[in-house]
Amino acid sequence: MDVAAYAKLLPDITPRNKPFWDGCAAGELRLQKCTECGRYRFPDGPLCPECLSSSASWEAVSGTGTIWSWCTMHQKYFAAFADEVPYRLVYVRLTEGPLVISTLADEPSEELRLDQPVHAVFRPSPGGRVIPQFNTGAAAGM
Numbered sequence: 001m002d003v004a005a006y007a008k009l010l011p012d013i014t015p016r017n018k019p020f021w022d023g024c025a026a027g028e029l030r031l032q033k034c035t036e037c038g039r040y041r042f043p044d045g046p047l048c049p050e051c052l053s054s055s056a057s058w059e060a061v062s063g064t065g066t067i068w069s070w071c072t073m074h075q076k077y078f079a080a081f082a083d084e085v086p087y088r089l090v091y092v093r094l095t096e097g098p099l100v101i102s103t104l105a106d107e108p109s110e111e112l113r114l115d116q117p118v119h120a121v122f123r124p125s126p127g128g129r130v131i132p133q134f135n136t137g138a139a140a141g142m
Contacts, residue, residue: 063120
């Protein structure tokens with residue numbers, strides 16, 4: 001894998017998203033939660049999309065959810081992933097509500113299906129930053 005190309009795809013760590021990346025390094029999925037209405041949000045942002053409050057805290061969430069959609073990538077769109085083709089992108093509806101996009105870490109023995117249970121796993125990227133991925137319920141014993 002091209003480590004330099006991979007590093008270019010990762011977002012910069014900023015004061016606003018640092019709690020998310022710190023959580024990943026600790027093996028936790030952390031999201032912003034509005035302190036006014038209680039809604040979780042992803043990606044992080046300055047205002048709650050529900051009530052427009054600017055007050056939020058960061059909380060560890062379950063890391064569980066269900067597959068909302070997926071796509072198997074067969075083309076080498078990014079040099080960083082050229083050696084990984086084919087790989088699966090998954091949209092996951094977290095138990096707490098937000099949708100997140102990531103890659104599937106395992107290769108399930110059965111076909112993926114909508115609403116299939118998944119859970120977050122945390123793996124170091126080629127550049128060393130820990131990123132969240134998801135495993136299917138079958139691999140997780142769910």
